Amino acid sequence: MKLTVIAWRNVWRRKRRTLITGFSIGFGVMLAVTFTGTGDYMYTNMINSSATMGLGHITVAARGYNDTPTLDKRLDGVAELRQTLQSNPSTTQVVIRIMGQAMFASAIKTVGGVFIAVDPAQESENVNEMLKSIIEGKIFTSSSGRGVVVGQRMAERLKLKLGKKLVYTTTDIHGEIVSAIARVSGIYKTGINEVDGHIVLLPLNRVRKILQYGDDEAGLVAVMIRDQRYTDSVQQQLLASVGRPEREVLSWRQTQSDLAGLITIDRSSNYITQLLVGLLIAAGILNTLLMSVLERTREFGIMIAVGMSPATLFRLVMAESFWMALIGLLLGILLTAPWFYYMSTVGIDFSSSIGNEYTASGVLIDPVIKIRLFKESVAVILLAVFTLTMVSGLYPAWRAGRVVPVESIKTI
């Protein structure tokens, strides 16, 4: 009779206890899925949302631009660069942009802000949050025209409406102050006050001309990739294909360090919480397994007396832990499946408590919290719960192996 079969039967000697332990492991799986899943969902949303604010998941810019983003730092040969970047299978969209600071004035008022000069032919809602959030009008059609898209908050402050004039003033590559007139073609509302009150979309070619950029020059190239989890590897690939001494290929972690820091802290506290919950559950499993070993001391004494080696006895109890882990994981999957389905499709709406415009690090947070679980997260959860259960079995197994037959059975 195989050890695993004996272990399986031993596990079911006390059905109620096994089920309670199994459900506690299953509950651990559910908690881990919830914690990890909300993290996977929220972080992905935040990163993707942040990437559409101008810099993409990966940014190619002139060296030093990220540290001191001035308009004289620019890339040359951006059309070819864009083509090369687009040829990488991991990239979904590559857009050429110029970003800088400017003063925006209407007939009534002047405010400071940031412009993003874009080519409407390259842009889409997937790569541009402002474009996605247009509530009036539309984006300018010509890259050389006089159109401008402003945020609702700025429009309110400058008393702007569609078709109204707006003057923007900035400095060109030589440091000379330059101005241009534009007409409002669209108004957007992202819900983020800092964005809606400060960011203005301008036509790329017109800005090039005003700033005295060459036709093939730009401030940066923003790259969107299929899956933000692979940012680092794609960054390395792009670095290999387009890296030059005068260029930098930067990930969102480098260009959005506030967001990266926030996610790191949140993820770390998430891990600590999970670890503590895991330890609590492990203590429960340890208690159950130890109890099951201690109440069978006499039986183990008999097994050793008739010739079972302590090492085999250790393996027997570890095999029981193995079955316990599998039962727990199975129950965990059964418990978690309906919860996961609900949370991934419906989620929990927190808008009544945090509102619809809750932001963190300049990124709009979806008030409906959902779960999204990456394949690797599933593997980590299953492996962690399995390992935790097996580790919990080590001490009881060691105790079983240390049983002294003459003491445990008192008499042969």
Place this chain on the structure above:
Amino acid sequence: MPEAIAESVSARETIVKLDHVSRIYLQGQIEVKAVDDLSLDVSKGDFAVLCGPSGSGKTTLLNMIGGLDIPTSGRILLEARELSQLGRSELSRMRRDRIGFVFQSYNLIPVMTAYENAEFVLKLQGVSEKECHDRVMNVLKEVGLEGLEHRRPDEMSGGQQQRVAIARAIVTHPAIVLADEPTANVDSATADALLDLMQELNEIEHATFLFSTHDQRVMDRAKRIIRLRDGKLESDTTQG
């Protein structure tokens, strides 16, 4: 076998040799001599009984012969190997291969059937599936449990469980079967049947038995009676 621990026992006959064996326990500050300078041989084919009042050292002696306890002084040799010189795993192998145990309260493994309990030690020995099956079926037939092999301990009477325990003890053809009060927990009729069985195994298969008992019926059937008192050998008699 290392020369130092090998002993030239009169090998053909002697299975167990005890040489000035003592076992001292500490009860608080007080030393208790459970076995006191005892020398004894058990020969192949013996059907011997250890008897004596409670506390005379019967159980301690059986524990030491079975390698479950070690003497404070003196030597115990099982088939010429000194038990105290063996490591834990060697001792496990020795118990597995050369000693059969029958316990007072059966002590079968509750999750296993009669067949699996009898098969248990053979599996530990790594005996092949087919040989296991043949030997287990034979031994179950010998102990009168044919047809009950799929029953678990809780589905059997005390007598049937003790038969399984005997089957488990003899299925490996051990050098000696150590039985502690094997009839203590069964009724008279069952006790007689069990004794018949063990006597038969002794006579037909020349299995060596060493019992510890208070039961007069066991003593009546024994070929040899070893009386202990206060851990010392009081008498060692052979009866027809």
